[in-house]
Structures are given as C-alpha cells and as structure tokens.
Amino acid sequence: MTKVEETVLEIDLKALKHNFNHLKSKIKSSTKFMAVVKAYAYGNEAIEIAKHLQSFGADYFAVAYLNEGIALRNSGITKPILVLHPQAINFKKIIEYNLEPSIYSSKILEKFISVAFQEKLKDYPVHIKFNTGLNRLGFWQDDIKYIAKTVNETKNISVKSIFSHLAASEDLEEKTFTLNQIEKFKSIADNFKKEIGYKPWLHMCNTSGILNYPEAHLDMVRSGIGLYGFGNSEKENKNLIPIGSLKTIISQIHHIKKGDSVGYNRAFKSNKSQKTATLPIGHADGIRRQYGNGNGFVYINNKKAPIIGNVCMDMIMVDITHIDCEEGDEVVIFDANTTAESLAIASNTISYELITGISQRVKRRFINL
Numbered sequence: 461m462t463k464v465e466e467t468v469l470e471i472d473l474k475a476l477k478h479n480f481n482h483l484k485s486k487i488k489s490s491t492k493f494m495a496v497v498k499a500y501a502y503g504n505e506a507i508e509i510a511k512h513l514q515s516f517g518a519d520y521f522a523v524a525y526l527n528e529g530i531a532l533r534n535s536g537i538t539k540p541i542l543v544l545h546p547q548a549i550n551f552k553k554i555i556e557y558n559l560e561p562s563i564y565s566s567k568i569l570e571k572f573i574s575v576a577f578q579e580k581l582k583d584y585p586v587h588i589k590f591n592t593g594l595n596r597l598g599f600w601q602d603d604i605k606y607i608a609k610t611v612n613e614t615k616n617i618s619v620k621s622i623f624s625h626l627a628a629s630e631d632l633e634e635k636t637f638t639l640n641q642i643e644k645f646k647s648i649a650d651n652f653k654k655e656i657g658y659k660p661w662l663h664m665c666n667t668s669g670i671l672n673y674p675e676a677h678l679d680m681v682r683s684g685i686g687l688y689g690f691g692n693s694e695k696e697n698k699n700l701i702p703i704g705s706l707k708t709i710i711s712q713i714h715h716i717k718k719g720d721s722v723g724y725n726r727a728f729k730s731n732k733s734q735k736t737a738t739l740p741i742g743h744a745d746g747i748r749r750q751y752g753n754g755n756g757f758v759y760i761n762n763k764k765a766p767i768i769g770n771v772c773m774d775m776i777m778v779d780i781t782h783i784d785c786e787e788g789d790e791v792v793i794f795d796a797n798t799t800a801e802s803l804a805i806a807s808n809t810i811s812y813e814l815i816t817g818i819s820q821r822v823k824r825r826f827i828n829l
C-alpha cells in the first residue's frame with residue numbers, strides 16, 4: 461500500500477463490501493436492508509459510500525437531516541431515502557428532493573399533511589416513529605388511534621413503514637429491557653395495522669439489533685456502525701473490518717532535555733532527554749483534547765507512541781524516544797488492526813464519536829475501488 465504524505469483518511473471499499481455482505485448474511489433474503497449514512501457515513505464520506513452500497517444491493521438509505529439527503533440525491537442516489545429527524549421547516553425541500561420523512565409527533569404529522577396538501581401530493585410515503593423505551597423521539601402507543609384517524613382522513617400521505625429504535629441492543633445485560641421493547645413494538649404494529657387497514661413495513665433493528673435479536677428483524681433492518689466495521693463487541697468485531705484508516709506523517713522531530721516542556725500551557729514536562737515528533741493533525745481534525753496528555757496514542761513503525769501534552773488545533777506531539785523513525789515517516793492513528801475503538805476506549809469514549817468527529821478538513825482517499 462502506498463504510504464501517505466499528509467493527513468489522510470483512507471476508506472477501504474472492499475472492507476465496506478465485506479461488512480455489507482456479512483450483515484446481509486444475518487438477515488433473511490426477504491428482509492430489506494437500510495444503510496444508515498448519516499453524518500458523512502459516520503465520518504467517512506457519504507457519497508461514494510452510498511453509491512457503492514447502492515451497487516452492492518442496499519434497498520434503502522437513512523440520513524438524520526435534510527441536507528444529508530439532498531447531497532445524496534444530487535449525487536445520483538436513486539433508492540428511497542428516509543430522513544430520520546426532519547423539522548417542519550424542511551418539508552417543502554424534503555418533497556422537492558423526493559426524500560421520506562420520519563414522522564415522530566402530532567405537530568410534525570399535521571404540518572407534513574398540510575404541506576403535502578398544498579403540493580397536491582397523493583400517497584406520499586412517510587414513516588411513523590414510535591417510542592418504545594429510548595425516550596428520544598416518537599409517538600406513544602396511546603397515539604395510535606389519533607394517527608390512524610388523521611392518516612385515514614387524507615389522501616395526501618400514506619404510511620410506508622412504522623418503526624422504533626432500540627436503546628441497548630449491544631448490551632446483553634439489558635436483554636430483558638430490549639425484549640420488552642420488541643414486544644411493545646410488535647403489539648403497537650398489530651394495533652396500528654388494524655386501525656389503518658393496511659400493512660406498513662416494520663423495522664426496529666440497528667447493527668447490534670441485527671446481530672443480537674434475529675426475532676426483531678421484521679421487514680427491514682437499519683445498519684450504520686456495522687457497515688463501517690464495528691460490531692460493538694469483541695466477538696462481532698472479529699467478523700467486520702473497519703473501513704477507515706486515519707494516517708498522517710511526522711512533520712518534525714525534536715530532541716528535548718530534562719526539564720523542557722512540550723506544547724501549550726507547558727502541559728508536558730520532561731524528566732529526561734527524549735525525542736518527540738510533531739504530527740499535522742489536531743483537534744480541528746477531530747482528535748479531541750481528551751486524547752492528549754497520555755490518554756491517546758498513535759503507531760509509528762508498528763510501535764505505540766503516546767500523545768504528550770495538550771492537543772493543539774492543528775497538531776499533536778507524540779513521544780518517540782523508543783522508536784526508530786524519521787521525519788516524513790508514516791503514522792497510523794487508527795486502522796483495521798489498531799482500531800478506532802481501542803483508541804476511543806483509551807480516552808473514555810466510543811468508536812461512533814471518534815469516527816464521526818473526523819472533520820471535513822481531512823482528505824479522504826478511497827482504496828480497493
């Protein structure tokens with residue numbers, strides 16, 4: 461593999477295909493696969509990734525917000541796109557770009573119907589979100605009669621699916637809670653179908669739901685983190701390949717003496733002669749300050765180099781006293797072997813936060829096209 465000469469997030473499209481196929485192998489062929497590509501496909505890059513997922517056979521896409529859906533449409537994604545968290549102000553654009561809203565409250569439902577009426581739409585597909593325990597977004601079980609009545613009184617929209625979201629699908633200690641969410645959703649679905657008189661699709665599994673709760677796969681599953689190579693457990697991680705490798709180079713090497721300090725606020729003070737490397741990546745690139753002061757680390761020639769001192773906006777400094785290396789050498793912040801998850805855990809966060817935080821300033825490069 462060619463070495464990098466600046467900070468680059470390499471995205472391995474062969475690994476993406478592997479992960480997609482692995483997750484698909486966990487579901488029935490009749491169950492549809494919704495690829496969640498919100499937040500730049502979890503900090504990777506949404507457009508190229510969505511195009512590839514579309515060609516691998518993803519049935520549906522999900523984004524969180526309007527602009528993410530517009531970007532996909534503008535780049536030629538033709539599969540249906542669910543917008544998970546639209547606001548009323550977005551509805552005209554949602555329709556203009558042929559996106560499908562998640563409807564999670566009476567205010568949002570009534571507002572969408574009024575826009576659909578103005579636009580003279582017929583049976584515009586919407587997705588009704590029910591809260592079954594996450595307590596974040598969604599209607600309650602008690603709202604079923606109201607929703608069905610409201611939807612049945614209009615010809616402008618039709619309910620393509622109803623869905624819910626699991627709160628702790630990766631945590632097997634919360635199995636009882638999760639099974640309760642699944643039962644609740646199934647009972648909501650039965651009631652809803654009776655009231656509305658037709659059968660919308662049902663879906664509630666995220667990646668860990670796919671892996672841990674086959675009884676809840678229903679008509680469609682929604683996977684994000686698994687596509688990008690993380691299974692939320694050691695066992696599941698073995699079957700997936702992280703698609704993103706964040707790499708940089710050594711800009712400069714410094715030899716410091718006992719008593720010297722490194723970086724802002726002199727946060728690191730040396731008690732011996734040592735060698736440090738300055739790397740062109742900082743908190744503006746997504747390496748948050750919490751990774752500084754010995755918490756986070758990088759790899760140079762396969763040896764671990766801790767981040768010393770405070771993370772700067774555009775740079776970090778690492779201790780390379782024990783490493784044979786030169787200016788210009790490649791540095792791995794995370795890759796498929798030394799994963800984002802291990803770095804995230806070392807600094808008290810999770811893979812989702814580290815990878816989605818890699819900023820747009822970092823160049824993306826696709827490999828294994």
Ligand SMILES: *Cc1c(COP(=O)(O)O)cnc(C)c1O
Pocket residue numbers: 496498544625665666667668682683684685686
């Ligand atoms: C982000 C999100 C997903 C994807 O979850 P993963 O754990 O990344 O697979 C699925 N459904 C909803 C509603 C989401 O917000």
